[in-house]
Amino acid sequence: MSEIFKHHLEKFIEVNDTEFLDILAFFQVVKVRKKENLLLEGQICKSNYFVLNGCLRKFFVNEKGTEQTTEFAIENWWITDNIAYENQQASEFYIQAVENSEILVIDHHSQEKLLAEFPKMERYFRFIFQRAYAASQMRIKYLYSFSKEDFYHQLNSKYPDFVQRIPQYLIASFLGFTPEYLSEIRNKKRS
């Protein structure tokens, strides 16, 4: 299973087998069950998560008491509350498993040690954050330029497998509307 991570690293940096085992030793491999929480609002965000298999999501509870999903992470994605993780502060978010998942977990202190021992991991994480930031810039553009309905159609045409894979009430929670409204849009499209 950890081969998935090696393969991912090798997209960005060169890592031989010995180095990979040394790098991997900084992580824990953890299995989580669907709906299990990895982080709760108000908790110190201690860890950064890499999905080997499965799916996690990040959400906050808005003032109406509704879960608003802001991010999903499937295979080969990292997820955490980055501000709270970097500053080792209480988080405003929850992180929860959407499916039974197998993940790599690293805590902040171990990640610092990993970066000090393997400076090439700076390059790896530079790429990871660079791409994550670029993706979030486009996300912000979409949030400004699309109606919620257009945003759904965009998601559906760009990532059909993802939309099929994720429970519809979570897609609705990501798009910021009710499951009923999502179902209405889907029916409208079919008719």
Added chain:
Amino acid sequence: MSEIFKHHLEKFIEVNDTEFLDILAFFQVVKVRKKENLLLEGQICKSNYFVLNGCLRKFFVNEKGTEQTTEFAIENWWITDNIAYENQQASEFYIQAVENSEILVIDHHSQEKLLAEFPKMERYFRFIFQRAYAASQMRIKYLYSFSKEDFYHQLNSKYPDFVQRIPQYLIASFLGFTPEYLSEIRNKKRS
């Protein structure tokens, strides 16, 4: 003026004077005048910009023909269209000077060479992207949880100097409403 950049680098990595001069040689120092464009929609995004002094903004033109500002960069901030820059593709954005500004400019090829020659710059950019990504995660949370009016009040209370400094029509363009509506909110607050 380039001392500003050295000071900024030293927040993240150690750089001696000789190294700094070698690093600086990868950049051009450029003066831009207020309203001058550094990037136009449809152009290949060749450069990454660091603000020494002044202010830049990034915007796109929405389907109504209105400029929608998605990002500002003041002193010590980087700005570019990161997806287009990384892939050396045509951009969907404009980058324009809000004030007469002095900036450092690096093109993609030079940045790659800089990273190869000074691996410690990987660490520097890892921090830059990590923080930029963390900030955009919070921005996305705000976009979901605040009304436009609340978003303005939040901006005003967290960054009063910034709101004072930037022309009000650009604050309106950033918040996604008309200058008239912004003026209404401001008057309501005063009354």
